Amino acid sequence: MTDLTTRRTTAAVAPVMPSTGARRGIGLDEATLHDGFWKRMQDVNASASLQHSLDWMERLGWIENFDRVANGGTGPDRPGWMFSDSEIYKLIEALAWEFGRTGDQEIDAMLERLVDRILPAEDDDGYLNTCYGHDGQEPRYSDLERGHELYCAGHLIQAAVARLRTVGEDRLVALGRRVADHVCREFGADARQGLCGHPEIEVALMELARATGEERYREQAELFIERRGQGTLRPIPLLGPGYFQDDVPVRETEAWHGHAVRALYLAAAAVDLAVDRDDAGLLAALEAQWRRTVERRTYITGGMGSRHQDEGFGDDWELPPDRAYCETCAGIASNMVSWRLYLATGDVAYADLIERTLYNVVATSPSDDGRAFFYANPLQQREAGEEAVPDAVNARAEGGERAPWFEVSCCPTNLARTLASFTAYTASVDDDGMVSLLQYAAGEYRIEVAGGEVRLRIDTRYPDEGSVTVTVLAAPEGGASLRLRVPHWAHGAALERDGSTTAVETGWAAAHGLQAGAVLTLILPMHPRFSWPDARIDAVRGTVAVERGPLVLCLEERDLPDGAALDGVRVDAELAPLAHEDGALISADTAPSPHEGARRPSFGAVPAEPSGSSTLLPLVPYHRWAQRGPTAMRVFLPSRP
Amino acid sequence: MTDLTTRRTTAAVAPVMPSTGARRGIGLDEATLHDGFWKRMQDVNASASLQHSLDWMERLGWIENFDRVANGGTGPDRPGWMFSDSEIYKLIEALAWEFGRTGDQEIDAMLERLVDRILPAEDDDGYLNTCYGHDGQEPRYSDLERGHELYCAGHLIQAAVARLRTVGEDRLVALGRRVADHVCREFGADARQGLCGHPEIEVALMELARATGEERYREQAELFIERRGQGTLRPIPLLGPGYFQDDVPVRETEAWHGHAVRALYLAAAAVDLAVDRDDAGLLAALEAQWRRTVERRTYITGGMGSRHQDEGFGDDWELPPDRAYCETCAGIASNMVSWRLYLATGDVAYADLIERTLYNVVATSPSDDGRAFFYANPLQQREAGEEAVPDAVNARAEGGERAPWFEVSCCPTNLARTLASFTAYTASVDDDGMVSLLQYAAGEYRIEVAGGEVRLRIDTRYPDEGSVTVTVLAAPEGGASLRLRVPHWAHGAALERDGSTTAVETGWAAAHGLQAGAVLTLILPMHPRFSWPDARIDAVRGTVAVERGPLVLCLEERDLPDGAALDGVRVDAELAPLAHEDGALISADTAPSPHEGARRPSFGAVPAEPSGSSTLLPLVPYHRWAQRGPTAMRVFLPSRP
Known part of the structure; x- marks a missing residue:
């Protein structure tokens, strides 16, 4: 049984702790969330998704793969993809953060039982992988392009970092160090000049260096980052070197491209390197990549990745x-990058994108019961999909229905570790004591600042309602400094203090010298609003979306009146949308599917538009789509010509 | 040296000869084309593309693979994909048709030299494949899903059919029979209940049965067709059984789906089966599939296949x-299906789609010099692509530039066989003597009909001009019956005869009792016209395309005035397009790229449209796009709101 009281300083209980810089995110132990949007997601994750993931991986033999290495029973018939080990490691990381968050001994025991299984599979020299290097398997590092060995090692190391920061040194941490040392020996400056087809080891080694103070891990991460983009890897047929970002060095990249998760994990590590090395040029390059990518290659949901072929970014x-x-994992990875850029710069735009992505990608993936997930997150479902096969492995759930598990099942465990550590992204603190509130979640916050502690209570029903009340429970000498994020969409926001209300611009609303008992209330306008796409986005020309607060809304076909079809809806954009439940009502013409029955060619001599009768239609939050069952759905609705 | 005078009846010199039915396509030897659109393409194919393909396959070792089987030098290091044998066979088929068309002895010699190379690789039992079944290779038929062994056999058989129909029995034909016999033994009713992951053997065996009169080949084709859709094949990870049409039996399919070339080769074979078996139910199912697919899953170019991921059809x-x-091969395969349905039904709609696909997919692929090709044929290029690497193998040339060769190089040889046999698709003749002119190409036609011969001369500069003059040179007793296809877009067409002009509807313009000396002139309206997409095609909402005769036009960025950007063009659809060279002029607003420089998020509170100055812009035929070098390009142009 692990004793949480032995753990290290509270300031370090977080996934990302830059070694330099004037800003840190808060630790998991610096806040206790009360009931609300994210607390509910965390609780479902803890009570359902963790065990659900464990059960599937046991059932499919992914955990037994470790036993087979330990007992010499390997062969060519290994179940699972070559990267399945990483799913167990991501689950361990999730369990580590979850235990750090709650101290739940059952969670700790679940973690320890998994460590019992993986530890015996370690080779004498710190190599740990169930797919390569043993009887009946291909040799170690014989397929760096596709083998994912360093990728798996990276996730094991991230699990070790989570353990180190939540409970301190233990056998999992020691294993992580040995695996990292093995990687440094095999891929160091004087050793094999290779890199992994899937970035991940870089961001893991960076954080391990920060958590242990061992510089050699940072040097190894740097080697991997700088080696990339030189055409070292053999291109995968039909995908090319851009798929795994081996076409252009990180410093010279203009926009993220190729496989989205690969590009974003690499970028996250590169931000870490820029920060820890105080490399302003590299940081500026990464900021420019973020801006270009967010402006031109990012969906209104925050989702990234336009292409199925390579799970990758498209052109501008x-x-x-x-x-x-819009792979769920790409949303998670996007937040990893934005979070690091926020800590490095303090620019509110990064926190804005994190919010967008959290509510509209991360929150969209899991089902209400935490036992089914979206892998891809399209913004339109043309026809109601089929029910996911219950209790079965699905391919990739390309829209339609959340599925209990996937052949490539990276998303459920990635969600698990993200939700378990969510609290860490809610606030940051600067060296000068300024506390920044970033993601609004009700709860109590006890944040260590220079010269003492700031204690706050946040009361809010955000995003259902737009008021966020912050009560200062304790402040250091001279009072607390606070700044509250005013989201970029929140035009007309106001701050109440001591009975007076002040209009605030989007960006930050700051207050200083706050003593215990001070109360601030941020009022964010939550009426639904139209969002028009940039004229260069061809695919949604002539359409409009509706947002409400941080939520993108959508129209589900099931909510249409009888006889109306989703592709017959034309929004009346002269009438502003109205708030309705947690979504909106819009005025629209509805009609049966255009020309259904009247056969005509797809291309004709005159423009064709359906004509129908005007009515009000209810929109619901996109993150809830298909929770009531399969349905056709649209975020972007054609507007009346 | 082969003597063309020994060949079989002229009526059989064509790729498709149904064994039943009242209609046949003309033979290659029943027409001699004069200079014109397709004659020029045939000549470039003959003088450049055939040798170009041969050189690449020699250079890459794909032909030497046969030598290695013959001399026992096989191993795991075989160059080329597992289906590379089929490229040699498609080239042989092209050479066979080309020799049948022209009698060029150099072409015949080239063919014979290839047969010299492949014959010694045949195993004792008629198995012929350079990728499986020999030293250092996987066993025969160990991977029916991906191995393409029966696919390769099918292409060899199609080459043998071409040889049989152009010169009669020879050693290639004998080889084709042995390979087919081997397939029947291995996969017959009482043998292995397998099928090939890529349909092709079916259509080949059907035609071999027709060409040889051997019923057992038809029975084997039927077995393969009826076995499909039962879930026999192991699904390929992440693609599923629909990828190779093993999810639903052919008879129960609603619309073509999955990998486009696979779906269409299978459908072509199924039409053959329906015709030869006089199976009206199967034929009706295939006609319904064609209608649904053409209405909802086909581009304005005739291109099929919306998805890169699986080279496949998308949803409706x-x-x-x-x-x-829009893979070039899918266009070719679409024509294979439409041609068979036309012969079976006489419905002009099939010939209309063939024309659309010929001019806008088939003709788009090759470069002017016949030494570079498009594999994919997108209708929009967002930014000028990179120059294809000259003298190198490209991945798949996904737009931007034609490439000399591909890793998967199915398209160049598929084009070669299609162009070499093009003449066969220009006309058909019914049992009652009615000659139907389908694709207008200048030349002399000597068509065998019941009771004699119809000889015609066609003079036309179609599609550059819209007049087609048919002079009857000889007619059987009672006169010739002719019908001329009036394309579905040709509203306002007219037929001149004996100095008088009659308006004709789209469909057919018929004339009977024509004696030698009679002259008919069909006048097709060739002014450019707007084509508006169906309101259900989300991706091109608010845009319009321009067509002229059978040609889809496009706007290349290189033709814009200085300072204007392709994504700043807004068409003024109030003004009809004007004829201009072989394309059109349109009136449009032009502007710099919307908001370029003025950074704004991708989604905003008000609709954003560029505003610019009005000008005339030249459009060029889509099939010529990028012939002047890489450029951004659009077929569908946003119209002014």
């Missing part, structure tokens, strides 16, 4: 809603 | 122009 402005890939 | 109405895959 290539943002089809129906074929949006 | 999923027709993105930028990510259109």
Whole structure:
């Protein structure tokens, strides 16, 4: 049984702790969330998704793969993809953060039982992988392009970092160090000049260096980052070197491209390197990549990845809603990058994108019961999909229905570790004591600042309602400094203090010298609003979306009146949308599917538009789509010509 | 040296000769084309593309693979994909048709030299494949899903059929029979209940049965067709059984789906089966599949395949122009299906689609010099692509530039066999003597009909001009019966005869009792016209295309005035397009790229449209796009709101 009281300083209980810089995110132990949007997601994750993931991986033999290495029973018939080990490691990381968050001994025991299984599979020299290097398997590092060995090692190391920061040194941490040392020996400056087809080891080694103070891990991460983009890897047929970002060095990249998760994990590590090395040029390059990518290659949901073929970014402005890939893991990875850039710069835009992505990608993936997930998150479902096969492995759930598990099942465990550590992204603190509130979640916050502690209580029903009340429970000498994020969409926001209300611009609303008992209330306008796409996004020309607060809304076909079809809806954009439940009502013409029955060719001599009768239609939050069962759905609705 | 005078009856010199039915296509030897659109393409194919393909396959070792089987030098290091044998066979088929068309002895010699190389690789039992079944290779038929062994056999058989129909029995034909016999033994009713992951053997065996009169080949084809759709094949990870049409039996399919070339080769074979078996139910199912697919899953170019991921069809109405895959081979395969349905039914709609696909997919692929090709044929290129690497193997040339060769190089040889046999698709003749003119190409036609011969001369500069003059040179007793196809777009067409002009509807313009000396002139309206997409095609909402005769036009960025950007063009649809060279002029607003420089998020509170100055812009035929070098391009142009 692990004793949480032995753990290290509270300031370090977080996934990302830059070694330099004037800003840190808060630790998991610096806040206790009360009931609300994210607390509910965390609780479902803890009570359902963790065990659900464990059960599937046991059932499919992914955990037994470790036993087979330990007992010499390997062969060519290994179940699972070559990267399945990483899913167990991501689950361990999730369990580590979850135990750090709650101290739940059952969670700790679940973690320890998994460590019992993986430890015996370690080779004498610190190599740990169930797919390569043993009887009946291909040799170690014989397929760096596709083998994912360093990727798996990276996730094991991230699990070790989570353990180190939540409970301190233990056998998992020691294993992580040995695995990292093995990687440094095998891939160091004087050793094999290789890199992994899937970035991940870089961001893991960076954080391990920060958590242990061992510089050699940072040097190894740097080697991997700088080696990339030189054409070292053999291109995968039909995908090319851009798929795994081996075409252009990180410093010279203009926009993220290729496989989205690969590009974003690499970028996250590069931000870490820029920060820890105080490399302003590299940081500026990464900020420019973020701006370009967010402006031109990112969906209104924050989703990234327009293409199924390579799970990758498309060209600028290539943002089809129906074929949006928007992998859940890419949303998580986008937040990893934005969070690091926020800590490095303090720019509110990064926190804004994190919010967008959290509510509209991360929150969209899991089902209400935490036992089914979206892998891809398209913004349009043309026809109601089929029910996911219950209790079965699905391919990739390309829209339609959340599925209990996937052949490539990276998303459920990635969600698990993200939700378990969510609290860490809610606030940051600067060296000068300024506390920044970033993601609004009700709870109590006890944040260590220079010269003492700031204690706050936040009361809010955000995003259902727009008021966020912050009560200062304790402040250091001279009072507390606070700044509250005013989201970029929150035009007309106001701050109440001591009975007086002040209009605030988007960005930050700051207050200083706050003593215990001070109360601030941020009022964010939550009426639904139209969002018009940039004219360069061809795929949604002539359409409009509706947002409400941080939520993107959508129209589900099931909510249409009888006889109306989703592709017959034309929004009346002269009438502003109205708030309705947690979504909106819009005025629209509805009609049966255009020309259904009247056969005509797809291309004709005159423009064709359905004509129908005007009515009010209810929109619901996109993150809830298909929770009531399969349905056709649209985020972008054609507007009346 | 082969003597063309020994060949069989002229009526059989064509790729498709149904064994029943009242209609046949003309033979290659029943027409001699004069200079014109297709004659020029045939000549470039003959003088450049055939040798170009041969040189590449020699250079890459694909032909030497046969030598290695013959001399026992096989191993695991075989160059080329597992289906590379089929490229040699498709080239042989092209050479066979080309020799049948022209009698060029150099072409015949080239063919014979290839047969010299492949014959010694045949195993004792008629198995012929350079990738499986020999030293250092996987066993025969160990991977029916991906191995393409029966696919390769099918292409060899199609080459043998071409040889049989152009010169009669020879050693290639004998080889084709042995390979087919081997397939029947291995996969017959009482043997292995397998099928090939890529349909092709079916259509080949059907035609071999027709050409040889051997019923057992038809029975084997039927077995393969009826076995399909039962879930026999192991699904390929992440693609599923629909990828190779093993999810639903052919008879129960609603619309073509999965990998486009696979779906269409299978459908072609199924039409053959329906015709030869006089199976009206099967034929009706295939006609319904064609209608549904053409209405909802086909581009304005005739291109099929909306998805890169699986080179496959998308859902209904999923027709993105930028990510259109529209594989050249899928266009060829679509014509294979439409041609068979035309012969079976006489419905002009099939010939209309063939024309659309010929001019806008088939003709688009090759460069002017016949030494570079498009594999995919998107309808929009967002930014000028990179120059294809000259003298190198490209991945798949996904737009931008034609490439000399591909890793998967199915398209160049598929084009070669199609162009060499093009003449066969220009006309058909019914049992009652009615000659139907389908694709207008200048030349002399000597068509065998019941009771004699119809000889015609066609003079036309179609599609550059819209007049087609048919002079009857000889007619059987009672006169010739002719019908001329009036394309579905040709509203306002007229027929001149004996100095008088009659308006004709789209469909057919018929004339009977024509004696030698009679002259008919069909006048087709060739002014450019707007084509508006169906309101259900989300990806091109608010845009319009321009067509002229059978040609889809496009706007290349290189033709814009200085300072204007392709994504700043807004068409003034109030003004009809004007004829201009072989394309059109349109009136449009032009502007710099919308908001370029003025950074704004991709989604805003007000609709954003560029505003610019009005000008005339030249459009060029889509099939010529990028012939002047890489450029951004659009078929569908946004119209002014």
